[in-house]
Amino acid sequence: xxxxxxxxxxxxxxxxxxxxxxxxxxxxxxxxxxxxxxxxxxxxxxxxxxxxxxxxxxxxxxxxxxxxxxxxxxxxxxxxxxxxxxxxxxxxxxxxxxxxxxxxxxxxxxxxxxxxxxxxxxxxxxxxxxxxxxxxxxxxxxxxxxxxxxxxxxxxxxxxxxxxxxxxxxxxxxxxxxxxxxxxxxxxxxxxxxxxxxxxxxxxxxxxxxxxxxxxxxxxxxxxxxxxxxxxxxxxxxxxxxxxxxxxxxxxxxxxxxxxxxxxxxxxxxxxxxxxxxxxxxxxxxxxxxxxxxxxxxxxxxxxxxxxxxxxxxxxxxxxxxxxxxxxxxxxxxxxxxxxxxxxxxxxxxxxxxxxxxxxxxxxxxxxxxxxxxxxxxxxxxxxxxxxxxxxxxxxxxxxxxxxxxxxxxxxxxxxxxxxxxxxxxxxxx
Numbered sequence: 001x002x003x004x005x006x007x008x009x010x011x012x013x014x015x016x017x018x019x020x021x022x023x024x025x026x027x028x029x030x031x032x033x034x035x036x037x038x039x040x041x042x043x044x045x046x047x048x049x050x051x052x053x054x055x056x057x058x059x060x061x062x063x064x065x066x067x068x069x070x071x072x073x074x075x076x077x078x079x080x081x082x083x084x085x086x087x088x089x090x091x092x093x094x095x096x097x098x099x100x101x102x103x104x105x106x107x108x109x110x111x112x113x114x115x116x117x118x119x120x121x122x123x124x125x126x127x128x129x130x131x132x133x134x135x136x137x138x139x140x141x142x143x144x145x146x147x148x149x150x151x152x153x154x155x156x157x158x159x160x161x162x163x164x165x166x167x168x169x170x171x172x173x174x175x176x177x178x179x180x181x182x183x184x185x186x187x188x189x190x191x192x193x194x195x196x197x198x199x200x201x202x203x204x205x206x207x208x209x210x211x212x213x214x215x216x217x218x219x220x221x222x223x224x225x226x227x228x229x230x231x232x233x234x235x236x237x238x239x240x241x242x243x244x245x246x247x248x249x250x251x252x253x254x255x256x257x258x259x260x261x262x263x264x265x266x267x268x269x270x271x272x273x274x275x276x277x278x279x280x281x282x283x284x285x286x287x288x289x290x291x292x293x294x295x296x297x298x299x300x301x302x303x304x305x306x307x308x309x310x311x312x313x314x315x316x317x318x319x320x321x322x323x324x325x326x327x328x329x330x331x332x333x334x335x336x337x338x339x340x341x342x343x344x345x346x347x348x349x350x351x352x353x354x355x356x357x358x359x360x361x362x363x364x365x366x367x368x369x370x371x372x373x374x375x376x377x378x379x380x381x382x383x384x385x386x387x388x389x390x391x392x393x394x395x396x397x398x399x400x401x402x403x404x405x406x407x408x409x410x411x412x413x414x415x416x417x418x419x420x421x422x423x424x425x426x427x428x429x430x
Contacts (some may be wrong), residue, residue, distance in 0.1 A: 001127030001136045004036045005048035006242040007177070007209025008226040010085065015230070016305075016338050025052075025266045026063030028227045031262050032242055033067035037074045038245055042313040044133060046077055046106065047209030048083025048145060056086075056096045078106040079132055082144035083177040083209060107132055109142025109175065111157060118153070137170030139247065141203075145177040145210065151195050154178075156383030158198030166202075170249035174203045179211040180221060187211065196221070204254055205245065213326070214240050214259065221258065229263050232307050232340075235267035249391075260279050265337070266304040272293055273312040274345050280320050287326050291333045303316040303337040314345040321345075365390065381416050388412040 009029045015021035029050075036044050050064060071078055082097050101108040111130035112119040120141070123129035131141040137406050141161075146153050154176075166172075179190035190211075198204065206221045214225030225240030234240065241261040247254060271291055277283045287308070289344055308330060314321065323341050330339045358366070368389050373382040388409070395405050 001043075001138055001171075001247045002039070002041045003038070003173075003245050004032070004041045004044045005047065005207050005222060005224055005243055006032055006044070006227065007048075007207075007224055007246060008048055008049045008083070008212055008230070010052040010226065010230055011063050012057050012240075013052035013228075013230065016340075018338060020303075020337055021265070022059070025228050026060070026066075028262050028264055029063060030067045031069070032227060033070045035242075035244075035262070036071060036076055041076060041244065042136075043140075044071060044078045045140060045173065045175055045207055046078060046080040047175045047207050047375065048081050049209060050080065050083070051086045051096060053085055054095070061096070064100070065105065068100065072105060077132075079140050079142065079175070080106045080108055081110060081142040081175045081177055081209075082108070084145040084147070087145065089121075092261075101128060104399070109140070110144045111141075111160070113153065113156060116156065116400070118156040120160050120164055124347050131334065133169075136247070137168055138173070138247065139166075139169045139171070140173045140175065142175040143177075146279060150176075150178050150191060154191065155198065156219075156310050158202070161199065161202040171204050171247050171254055172202060173205045173207055173358050174199065175207045175209075177209045180208065180215070180223070182215065183211055183223075184213055185266045190388060212240065213237050213323070216257070216259075219253070219257075227262050228304075232267060232269055232305075235269050263374070266299050266302055268298045268304050268306045268334075269309075270307070271309045274310055274314050275312040278315050280316065280322060283321060284325060284329065287329050291329060295333060297335055300334070304334060305338045305340075306334055306336040307340040307342065309342045309344055311344045312346075313348050315348050318343070318345065318347065384416055388416070 001376050009025065011029060013022065032333070051060060056064075080096060080097060086095055086097055097106070097108050100106050107123050108128055109123060109130055109132065110128070112121070120131060121127075121129040123132050131139055133139050136188060141157075143153060143157060154227055161172075179187055180196075181190040181192050183190070196206065200220065204220075206222060208223040211223060212226035212230055213223070214237060215221075215223050216275060222243055224242045225237055226234065227241050229235055239261050241259065244260060246256045270290055272286055274283055274286075277286055290308075298306070308326065310321075310326075323343060327339050327341050327392065330336065330341070343348045356424075365386055369382050369386040372378040372385045372389070378385045391412070392405060392409060395408060
């Protein structure tokens with residue numbers, strides 16, 4: 001027997017608000033369905049999150065039915081479980097996966113839990129159940145996403161599997177939509193190896209979904225990862241995709257597993273530290289050099305998603321950093337589908353050097369001059385603008401009318417602008 005294991009398709013995800021990304025998720029699912037037919041698999045298991053959200057858009061449903069129809073037409077059954085993204089709302093009596101089950105596009109598996117026990121019944125045309133028996137002595141169980149209750153559900157399921165009638169069963173698969181501890185930092189609600197220990201004697205292939213990072217543990221726990229990129233932090237996991245598994249219970253190793261990465265939209269992530277870049281022009285020059293270094297690593301035949309993160313201490317005012325210009329440099333280099341520039345810079349530590357015996361007016365003047373000097377618009381005349389700011393403050397404290405304050409500010413701006421123009425003219429003649 002041969003089967004295909006996939007999870008976390010997230011159909012209907014319009015990432016970054018782009019229709020192209022919506023179509024990318026549908027395209028990769030239909031591609032994988034085609035590969036299942038081409039590789040002549042006997043069945044497909046879907047370990048949760050076929051859809052991105054509970055309320056499925058019509059176009060996302062069309063994508064799902066297109067892939068599932070290709071499998072059904074080829075006589076390939078699809079066995080599935082619900083993930084956390086597609087559970088029915090509390091007010092609804094059924095989920096969209098149950099709808100697809102009713103139309104015979106897939107078989108949705110999950111045990112019943114009652115009185116602290118898991119009830120394992122077979123899925124039939126008349127009723128859903130916990131497992132399906134397939135030719136060749138293969139049995140497939142499913143456990144949908146249960147959140148914080150997953151640990152106790154796994155314990156009850158393990159007890160039920162131990163006492164279940166296994167007559168004629170030579171190979172057992174269990175699907176779960178749950179994470180495994182240690183695979184991702186700061187990922188809560190995962191199962192421990194101790195949680196899964198009781199399953200080891202009764203399950204030959206533990207098929208997981210939920211965490212988008214691919215991993216294989218002890219040739220027993222298998223998580224294929226998300227076929228498409230659901231977030232920029234997933235771009236580094238290039239081997240995400242699906243598993244094609246050949247099963248022969250007569251062999252010492254009952255399965256041979258091939259991990260396959262499907263074609264998908266390229267993502268490229270860059271980081272630039274701005275420490276020591278004293279001006280906006282210096283930042284732009286550094287971005288150009290970074291692009292030149294990274295250019296060979298980005299496919300030019302497919303429009304990528306590119307992200308640049310600016311980090312570090314910015315030695316000038318953030319207002320003077322033209323992020324649109326930086327984005328334009330990236331757009332010119334790669335013509336990406338989407339460009340994201342993230343400004344995570346921090347301003348330089350504010351420090352003023354004044355005499356320890358400075359008076360309050362002296363301290364106030366030093367602070368204002370330093371602040372104005374950090375803005376390129378005021379830096380050349382920071383001392384003059386400091387005087388203006390203090391004059392405006394005194395007018396306000398004296399309860400001068402607003403018209404007088406505005407008139408004083410306009411006069412100061414005119415005066416300082418004329419001086420700036422004269423200075424520029426003098427420099428030009430020199």
